[in-house]
Amino acid sequence: MSEVDFNTLQSLGLAQQSTATNTSKSNSDLGQGDFLKLMVTQLNNQDPMKPMESGDFLGQMAQFSTVTGIDGLNTSFSEFASSVSNDQALQAANLVGRRVNVPLQAGVLTTGGSIDGELTLPTSSPDVSINITDQAGQIVQTIPLGTQSAGPVAFSWDGKRSDGTVASPGLYNVDAKARIDGQNFELDTQISADVDSVTLGGLGKPLQLNLSGLGSVPFSNVSRIF
Template sequence: MIESILHNQGAFAGSEAKGSKALDKDAFLRLLVTQLQHQDPLNPMDDKQFIAQLAQFSSLEQMNNIAAGITKLTEQAASQDMLSAAAFMGKEVVAAGSGLSKEKGAVSSVDFTLQGTATEVQVFVYDSSNNLVRTEKLSGRAAGTYSYAWDGKDDQGTSLPDGRYSVTFAATDAEGTPVLVSTAVSGRVTAVERTEDGVTRLRLADGRTVALSDVRTVTETSTAATEQE
Protein backbone atom coordinates (compact mmCIF):
# COMPACT_ATOMS: atom_id res chain seq x y z
CA MET A 1 0.00 0.00 0.00
CA ILE A 2 2.90 2.35 0.69
CA GLU A 3 4.08 1.90 -2.88
CA SER A 4 0.65 2.97 -4.22
CA ILE A 5 0.69 6.07 -2.03
CA LEU A 6 4.11 6.97 -3.37
CA HIS A 7 2.73 6.81 -6.90
CA ASN A 8 -0.46 8.70 -6.06
CA GLN A 9 1.27 11.43 -4.05
CA GLY A 10 3.59 12.50 -6.83
CA ALA A 11 4.82 15.75 -5.35
CA PHE A 12 5.58 14.19 -1.97
CA ALA A 13 7.34 11.18 -3.42
CA GLY A 14 9.26 13.33 -5.85
CA SER A 15 10.58 15.58 -3.13
CA GLU A 16 11.81 12.56 -1.17
CA ALA A 17 13.46 11.04 -4.24
CA LYS A 18 15.39 14.22 -4.98
CA GLY A 19 16.76 14.42 -1.46
CA SER A 20 17.71 10.80 -1.00
CA LYS A 21 17.01 7.36 -2.43
CA ALA A 22 16.61 5.99 1.12
CA LEU A 23 13.76 6.96 3.45
CA ASP A 24 14.65 8.26 6.89
CA LYS A 25 12.42 7.72 9.91
CA ASP A 26 10.61 11.07 9.43
CA ALA A 27 9.75 10.25 5.83
CA PHE A 28 8.61 6.78 6.84
CA LEU A 29 6.32 8.25 9.54
CA ARG A 30 4.84 10.75 7.07
CA LEU A 31 4.15 7.90 4.66
CA LEU A 32 2.45 5.92 7.40
CA VAL A 33 0.26 8.90 8.36
CA THR A 34 -0.57 9.55 4.70
CA GLN A 35 -1.47 5.90 4.33
CA LEU A 36 -3.91 6.15 7.25
CA GLN A 37 -5.44 9.34 5.83
CA HIS A 38 -6.06 7.73 2.44
CA GLN A 39 -7.31 4.34 3.57
CA ASP A 40 -10.81 3.27 2.65
CA PRO A 41 -13.11 3.84 5.69
CA LEU A 42 -15.17 0.84 4.59
CA ASN A 43 -12.06 -1.30 4.29
CA PRO A 44 -9.54 -0.04 6.87
CA MET A 45 -6.03 -1.32 7.18
CA ASP A 46 -5.72 -4.74 8.76
CA ASP A 47 -4.48 -4.62 12.38
CA LYS A 48 -1.66 -7.06 11.70
CA GLN A 49 -0.48 -5.03 8.71
CA PHE A 50 -0.55 -1.83 10.76
CA ILE A 51 1.41 -3.43 13.60
CA ALA A 52 3.95 -4.78 11.10
CA GLN A 53 4.50 -1.31 9.66
CA LEU A 54 4.90 0.16 13.16
CA ALA A 55 7.52 -2.51 13.80
CA GLN A 56 9.30 -1.46 10.61
CA PHE A 57 9.26 2.14 11.80
CA SER A 58 10.69 1.12 15.18
CA SER A 59 13.44 -0.90 13.50
CA LEU A 60 14.28 2.01 11.20
CA GLU A 61 14.56 4.38 14.16
CA GLN A 62 16.83 1.95 16.01
CA MET A 63 19.10 1.60 12.96
CA ASN A 64 19.30 5.38 12.62
CA ASN A 65 20.20 5.69 16.30
CA ILE A 66 22.86 3.00 15.95
CA ALA A 67 24.30 4.74 12.87
CA ALA A 68 24.36 8.06 14.72
CA GLY A 69 26.08 6.39 17.67
CA ILE A 70 28.73 4.83 15.45
CA THR A 71 29.38 8.18 13.77
CA LYS A 72 29.81 9.83 17.17
CA LEU A 73 32.18 7.09 18.34
CA THR A 74 34.22 7.46 15.14
CA GLU A 75 34.50 11.21 15.67
CA GLN A 76 35.51 10.71 19.29
CA ALA A 77 38.13 8.13 18.28
CA ALA A 78 39.56 10.52 15.68
CA SER A 79 39.78 13.30 18.28
CA GLN A 80 41.44 10.89 20.72
CA ASP A 81 43.96 9.92 18.03
CA MET A 82 44.84 13.59 17.54
CA LEU A 83 45.34 14.07 21.28
CA SER A 84 47.45 10.92 21.48
CA ALA A 85 49.51 11.94 18.46
CA ALA A 86 50.25 15.34 20.05
CA ALA A 87 52.38 13.50 22.61
CA PHE A 88 54.74 12.52 19.76
CA MET A 89 55.66 16.15 19.00
CA GLY A 90 59.42 16.68 19.10
CA LYS A 91 60.20 12.98 19.48
CA GLU A 92 62.04 10.61 17.20
CA VAL A 93 59.86 7.88 15.71
CA VAL A 94 60.42 4.83 13.56
CA ALA A 95 57.43 3.82 11.46
CA ALA A 96 56.57 1.47 8.64
CA GLY A 97 56.89 3.40 5.40
CA SER A 98 58.79 3.80 2.15
CA GLY A 99 58.78 7.55 1.55
CA LEU A 100 61.78 9.60 0.50
CA SER A 101 62.13 13.35 0.72
CA LYS A 102 64.53 15.57 -1.19
CA GLU A 103 64.90 19.15 0.05
CA LYS A 104 67.70 21.55 -0.86
CA GLY A 105 69.80 18.67 -2.14
CA ALA A 106 69.42 16.61 1.04
CA VAL A 107 67.74 13.23 0.61
CA SER A 108 66.24 11.23 3.46
CA SER A 109 67.11 7.58 3.88
CA VAL A 110 64.98 4.44 4.26
CA ASP A 111 65.75 1.33 6.28
CA PHE A 112 64.97 -2.05 4.75
CA THR A 113 64.94 -5.41 6.48
CA LEU A 114 65.68 -8.68 4.71
CA GLN A 115 63.93 -11.69 6.22
CA GLY A 116 66.49 -14.04 4.66
CA THR A 117 69.82 -14.06 2.83
CA ALA A 118 69.58 -12.34 -0.56
CA THR A 119 72.05 -12.71 -3.41
CA GLU A 120 70.53 -9.74 -5.24
CA VAL A 121 68.56 -6.70 -4.08
CA GLN A 122 66.94 -4.34 -6.57
CA VAL A 123 65.86 -0.84 -5.67
CA PHE A 124 63.14 1.13 -7.47
CA VAL A 125 62.60 4.84 -6.80
CA TYR A 126 59.34 6.52 -7.89
CA ASP A 127 58.36 10.17 -8.03
CA SER A 128 55.15 11.62 -6.57
CA SER A 129 53.29 10.68 -9.79
CA ASN A 130 54.41 7.06 -9.39
CA ASN A 131 56.80 7.27 -12.35
CA LEU A 132 59.89 5.06 -12.06
CA VAL A 133 62.91 7.42 -11.98
CA ARG A 134 65.74 5.28 -10.67
CA THR A 135 66.70 1.60 -10.59
CA GLU A 136 69.67 0.25 -8.65
CA LYS A 137 71.15 -3.15 -7.90
CA LEU A 138 72.69 -3.81 -4.51
CA SER A 139 75.12 -6.60 -3.69
CA GLY A 140 74.04 -9.74 -1.84
CA ARG A 141 73.33 -9.36 1.86
CA ALA A 142 72.59 -11.55 4.83
CA ALA A 143 69.31 -11.32 6.69
CA GLY A 144 69.12 -8.11 8.70
CA THR A 145 68.34 -4.40 8.58
CA TYR A 146 70.16 -1.97 6.29
CA SER A 147 69.90 1.69 5.35
CA TYR A 148 69.39 2.85 1.78
CA ALA A 149 70.54 6.35 0.84
CA TRP A 150 69.42 7.59 -2.58
CA ASP A 151 71.64 10.18 -4.27
CA GLY A 152 68.67 12.15 -5.64
CA LYS A 153 69.46 11.36 -9.30
CA ASP A 154 67.68 9.45 -12.07
CA ASP A 155 69.10 6.60 -14.17
CA GLN A 156 70.85 9.10 -16.48
CA GLY A 157 72.63 10.79 -13.56
CA THR A 158 70.48 13.92 -13.73
CA SER A 159 69.69 15.50 -10.41
CA LEU A 160 65.93 15.42 -9.80
CA PRO A 161 63.94 18.31 -8.28
CA ASP A 162 63.06 18.57 -4.61
CA GLY A 163 59.90 16.79 -3.60
CA ARG A 164 58.43 13.57 -2.30
CA TYR A 165 59.51 10.19 -3.64
CA SER A 166 59.02 6.56 -2.65
CA VAL A 167 61.12 3.42 -2.85
CA THR A 168 60.46 -0.32 -3.12
CA PHE A 169 62.82 -3.27 -2.85
CA ALA A 170 62.84 -6.67 -4.56
CA ALA A 171 65.22 -9.34 -3.26
CA THR A 172 65.92 -12.94 -4.31
CA ASP A 173 68.07 -15.73 -2.89
CA ALA A 174 70.52 -18.03 -4.69
CA GLU A 175 67.67 -20.14 -6.10
CA GLY A 176 65.82 -17.09 -7.39
CA THR A 177 63.17 -17.34 -4.69
CA PRO A 178 61.84 -13.95 -3.51
CA VAL A 179 63.00 -12.79 -0.09
CA LEU A 180 60.56 -10.79 2.01
CA VAL A 181 61.59 -7.15 2.47
CA SER A 182 60.01 -4.63 4.85
CA THR A 183 60.79 -0.91 5.00
CA ALA A 184 60.75 1.76 7.68
CA VAL A 185 61.38 5.49 7.95
CA SER A 186 62.49 7.56 10.90
CA GLY A 187 62.62 11.21 11.90
CA ARG A 188 61.59 13.86 14.39
CA VAL A 189 57.88 14.67 14.59
CA THR A 190 57.13 18.34 13.89
CA ALA A 191 53.36 18.31 13.28
CA VAL A 192 50.21 16.23 13.54
CA GLU A 193 47.58 16.26 10.81
CA ARG A 194 44.42 14.43 9.81
CA THR A 195 43.79 13.47 6.19
CA GLU A 196 40.46 13.77 4.39
CA ASP A 197 39.81 10.06 4.92
CA GLY A 198 40.19 10.51 8.68
CA VAL A 199 43.69 9.03 9.11
CA THR A 200 45.91 10.70 11.71
CA ARG A 201 49.43 11.23 10.38
CA LEU A 202 52.68 12.53 11.86
CA ARG A 203 54.76 14.98 9.83
CA LEU A 204 58.52 14.52 10.15
CA ALA A 205 61.17 17.23 10.06
CA ASP A 206 62.15 16.32 6.49
CA GLY A 207 58.56 16.70 5.22
CA ARG A 208 57.60 13.04 5.07
CA THR A 209 54.47 11.83 6.82
CA VAL A 210 53.69 8.51 8.49
CA ALA A 211 50.42 7.09 9.77
CA LEU A 212 50.08 7.09 13.55
CA SER A 213 49.11 3.41 13.40
CA ASP A 214 52.40 2.58 11.61
CA VAL A 215 54.67 3.90 14.39
CA ARG A 216 56.90 1.16 15.80
CA THR A 217 59.19 2.95 18.25
CA VAL A 218 59.32 6.36 19.91
CA THR A 219 62.37 7.92 21.57
CA GLU A 220 63.08 11.23 23.24
CA THR A 221 65.02 13.83 21.25
CA SER A 222 67.89 15.50 23.05
CA THR A 223 67.70 19.28 23.42
CA ALA A 224 71.08 19.69 21.71
CA ALA A 225 70.00 17.68 18.69
CA THR A 226 66.80 19.71 18.37
CA GLU A 227 68.67 23.01 18.55
CA GLN A 228 71.11 21.88 15.84
CA GLU A 229 68.21 21.22 13.43
Protein backbone atom coordinates (compact mmCIF):
# COMPACT_ATOMS: atom_id res chain seq x y z
CA MET A 1 0.00 0.00 0.00
CA SER A 2 1.22 3.47 -0.80
CA GLU A 3 2.85 5.50 1.97
CA VAL A 4 2.72 9.26 2.65
CA ASP A 5 5.78 11.05 1.22
CA PHE A 6 7.48 12.29 4.43
CA ASN A 7 10.11 14.20 2.42
CA THR A 8 7.30 16.52 1.34
CA LEU A 9 6.11 16.92 4.94
CA GLN A 10 9.65 17.67 6.15
CA SER A 11 10.15 20.33 3.46
CA LEU A 12 7.08 22.10 4.86
CA GLY A 13 8.26 21.80 8.46
CA LEU A 14 5.27 19.56 9.23
CA ALA A 15 7.22 16.43 10.18
CA GLN A 16 10.30 15.70 12.23
CA GLN A 17 13.21 14.02 10.54
CA SER A 18 13.51 10.32 11.37
CA THR A 19 16.38 8.07 10.37
CA ALA A 20 14.03 5.10 10.49
CA THR A 21 11.69 6.54 7.83
CA ASN A 22 12.20 5.18 4.35
CA THR A 23 10.91 7.92 2.03
CA SER A 24 11.46 6.05 -1.20
CA LYS A 25 8.83 3.66 -2.45
CA SER A 26 10.06 0.09 -1.96
CA ASN A 27 9.27 -2.90 -4.11
CA SER A 28 6.88 -4.17 -1.42
CA ASP A 29 4.65 -1.06 -1.69
CA LEU A 30 1.46 -1.52 -3.74
CA GLY A 31 0.10 1.22 -5.94
CA GLN A 32 -3.45 1.60 -7.25
CA GLY A 33 -2.79 -0.55 -10.33
CA ASP A 34 -1.26 -3.38 -8.29
CA PHE A 35 -4.16 -3.32 -5.85
CA LEU A 36 -6.73 -3.55 -8.67
CA LYS A 37 -4.87 -6.44 -10.33
CA LEU A 38 -4.82 -8.40 -7.07
CA MET A 39 -8.52 -7.79 -6.46
CA VAL A 40 -9.49 -8.83 -10.02
CA THR A 41 -7.30 -11.94 -9.76
CA GLN A 42 -8.97 -12.84 -6.50
CA LEU A 43 -12.43 -12.47 -8.06
CA ASN A 44 -11.47 -14.59 -11.09
CA ASN A 45 -10.08 -17.38 -8.95
CA GLN A 46 -12.66 -17.50 -6.21
CA ASP A 47 -14.56 -20.71 -5.53
CA PRO A 48 -17.92 -20.50 -7.42
CA MET A 49 -19.47 -22.47 -4.57
CA LYS A 50 -18.14 -19.95 -2.05
CA PRO A 51 -18.25 -16.51 -3.68
CA MET A 52 -16.82 -13.51 -1.86
CA GLU A 53 -19.14 -12.11 0.75
CA SER A 54 -20.43 -8.59 0.04
CA GLY A 55 -18.88 -7.39 3.29
CA ASP A 56 -15.44 -8.66 2.26
CA PHE A 57 -15.78 -7.01 -1.14
CA LEU A 58 -16.78 -3.68 0.41
CA GLY A 59 -13.84 -3.96 2.80
CA GLN A 60 -11.41 -4.33 -0.10
CA MET A 61 -13.03 -1.39 -1.88
CA ALA A 62 -12.54 0.67 1.28
CA GLN A 63 -8.85 -0.29 1.26
CA PHE A 64 -8.63 0.82 -2.36
CA SER A 65 -10.20 4.16 -1.45
CA THR A 66 -7.56 4.56 1.26
CA VAL A 67 -4.79 3.94 -1.29
CA THR A 68 -6.32 6.50 -3.64
CA GLY A 69 -6.72 9.02 -0.83
CA ILE A 70 -3.10 8.71 0.31
CA ASP A 71 -1.82 9.13 -3.24
CA GLY A 72 -3.99 12.22 -3.59
CA LEU A 73 -2.66 13.54 -0.28
CA ASN A 74 0.91 13.13 -1.53
CA THR A 75 0.05 15.08 -4.67
CA SER A 76 -1.60 17.85 -2.65
CA PHE A 77 1.40 18.19 -0.33
CA SER A 78 3.78 18.28 -3.30
CA GLU A 79 1.76 21.03 -4.96
CA PHE A 80 1.58 22.97 -1.68
CA ALA A 81 5.36 22.67 -1.18
CA SER A 82 5.92 23.99 -4.70
CA SER A 83 3.58 26.91 -4.01
CA VAL A 84 5.43 27.80 -0.78
CA SER A 85 8.77 27.66 -2.59
CA ASN A 86 7.46 29.99 -5.30
CA ASP A 87 6.21 32.45 -2.68
CA GLN A 88 9.64 32.43 -1.02
CA ALA A 89 11.29 33.17 -4.37
CA LEU A 90 9.02 36.19 -4.85
CA GLN A 91 9.81 37.45 -1.35
CA ALA A 92 13.52 37.00 -2.04
CA ALA A 93 13.39 39.01 -5.26
CA ASN A 94 11.70 41.89 -3.43
CA LEU A 95 14.17 41.94 -0.52
CA VAL A 96 17.48 42.02 -2.40
CA GLY A 97 18.88 45.56 -2.35
CA ARG A 98 16.52 46.68 0.40
CA ARG A 99 17.24 47.56 4.02
CA VAL A 100 15.89 45.62 7.01
CA ASN A 101 16.02 45.78 10.79
CA VAL A 102 17.27 42.60 12.48
CA PRO A 103 18.27 41.76 16.09
CA LEU A 104 22.04 42.36 16.15
CA GLN A 105 24.51 43.99 18.53
CA ALA A 106 26.81 45.27 15.77
CA GLY A 107 26.63 47.24 12.55
CA VAL A 108 28.81 47.98 9.55
CA LEU A 109 30.03 51.54 8.99
CA THR A 110 30.66 52.32 5.33
CA THR A 111 32.56 55.30 3.93
CA GLY A 112 30.37 58.35 4.43
CA GLY A 113 27.63 56.17 5.91
CA SER A 114 26.03 55.65 9.31
CA ILE A 115 24.89 52.87 11.62
CA ASP A 116 21.16 53.06 12.27
CA GLY A 117 18.74 51.01 14.29
CA GLU A 118 16.32 51.00 17.17
CA LEU A 119 15.90 49.65 20.67
CA THR A 120 12.75 48.82 22.58
CA LEU A 121 12.15 50.12 26.09
CA PRO A 122 9.95 47.92 28.32
CA THR A 123 9.05 51.05 30.32
CA SER A 124 9.91 54.74 30.33
CA SER A 125 13.45 55.78 31.26
CA PRO A 126 15.00 59.14 32.23
CA ASP A 127 18.38 58.20 30.76
CA VAL A 128 18.93 56.14 27.60
CA SER A 129 22.27 55.99 25.80
CA ILE A 130 24.17 54.13 23.09
CA ASN A 131 27.86 53.22 23.28
CA ILE A 132 29.66 52.57 19.99
CA THR A 133 32.78 50.43 20.45
CA ASP A 134 35.38 49.19 18.00
CA GLN A 135 36.57 45.59 17.70
CA ALA A 136 39.23 46.25 20.35
CA GLY A 137 36.50 47.14 22.85
CA GLN A 138 37.34 50.85 22.92
CA ILE A 139 34.42 53.30 23.14
CA VAL A 140 34.40 55.37 19.96
CA GLN A 141 31.29 57.44 20.62
CA THR A 142 28.50 57.75 23.18
CA ILE A 143 25.08 58.82 21.90
CA PRO A 144 22.82 60.25 24.65
CA LEU A 145 19.13 59.70 23.91
CA GLY A 146 17.86 61.29 27.13
CA THR A 147 14.39 60.63 28.49
CA GLN A 148 12.36 58.15 26.45
CA SER A 149 8.91 56.62 26.75
CA ALA A 150 8.24 52.90 26.61
CA GLY A 151 8.34 51.39 23.13
CA PRO A 152 10.68 51.56 20.13
CA VAL A 153 13.40 54.23 20.14
CA ALA A 154 15.34 54.98 16.95
CA PHE A 155 19.03 55.88 16.97
CA SER A 156 21.74 56.76 14.45
CA TRP A 157 25.52 57.11 14.57
CA ASP A 158 27.01 59.33 11.89
CA GLY A 159 30.42 57.65 12.00
CA LYS A 160 32.20 60.37 13.97
CA ARG A 161 34.31 59.70 17.03
CA SER A 162 33.85 61.61 20.28
CA ASP A 163 36.75 63.90 19.25
CA GLY A 164 34.99 64.81 16.00
CA THR A 165 37.20 62.75 13.66
CA VAL A 166 35.68 60.29 11.23
CA ALA A 167 35.95 56.63 12.24
CA SER A 168 37.35 54.08 9.81
CA PRO A 169 34.85 51.92 7.90
CA GLY A 170 34.25 48.54 9.47
CA LEU A 171 32.33 46.60 12.08
CA TYR A 172 31.33 48.36 15.31
CA ASN A 173 29.49 47.07 18.36
CA VAL A 174 26.33 48.84 19.50
CA ASP A 175 25.57 48.70 23.24
CA ALA A 176 22.29 50.22 24.44
CA LYS A 177 21.66 51.05 28.09
CA ALA A 178 18.76 52.55 30.02
CA ARG A 179 18.29 53.62 33.62
CA ILE A 180 15.08 52.15 35.00
CA ASP A 181 13.99 52.44 38.65
CA GLY A 182 17.47 53.56 39.65
CA GLN A 183 19.26 50.68 37.93
CA ASN A 184 21.10 50.41 34.62
CA PHE A 185 19.83 47.81 32.15
CA GLU A 186 21.35 46.60 28.90
CA LEU A 187 18.91 46.54 26.00
CA ASP A 188 18.75 44.49 22.82
CA THR A 189 19.07 46.42 19.58
CA GLN A 190 17.70 46.10 16.07
CA ILE A 191 20.31 47.10 13.48
CA SER A 192 19.51 48.30 9.97
CA ALA A 193 21.36 46.33 7.30
CA ASP A 194 21.37 45.95 3.52
CA VAL A 195 20.24 42.66 1.98
CA ASP A 196 22.84 41.47 -0.53
CA SER A 197 21.20 38.18 -1.45
CA VAL A 198 18.74 35.58 -0.24
CA THR A 199 19.13 31.84 0.23
CA LEU A 200 15.90 29.89 -0.24
CA GLY A 201 15.16 27.38 2.50
CA GLY A 202 14.75 23.68 1.85
CA LEU A 203 13.86 20.57 3.86
CA GLY A 204 12.31 22.63 6.62
CA LYS A 205 15.06 25.26 6.68
CA PRO A 206 13.95 28.91 6.78
CA LEU A 207 14.57 31.59 4.17
CA GLN A 208 17.96 33.17 4.96
CA LEU A 209 18.88 36.82 4.32
CA ASN A 210 22.54 37.45 3.53
CA LEU A 211 23.34 40.88 4.97
CA SER A 212 26.15 43.15 3.79
CA GLY A 213 29.12 42.55 6.12
CA LEU A 214 26.99 40.88 8.80
CA GLY A 215 26.44 37.32 7.62
CA SER A 216 23.05 35.64 7.30
CA VAL A 217 19.93 35.71 9.48
CA PRO A 218 16.56 33.94 9.19
CA PHE A 219 13.88 35.96 7.41
CA SER A 220 11.64 35.45 10.46
CA ASN A 221 14.03 37.66 12.49
CA VAL A 222 13.22 40.74 10.41
CA SER A 223 11.26 43.33 12.40
CA ARG A 224 11.08 46.04 9.73
CA ILE A 225 11.58 46.34 5.97
CA PHE A 226 12.47 49.70 4.41
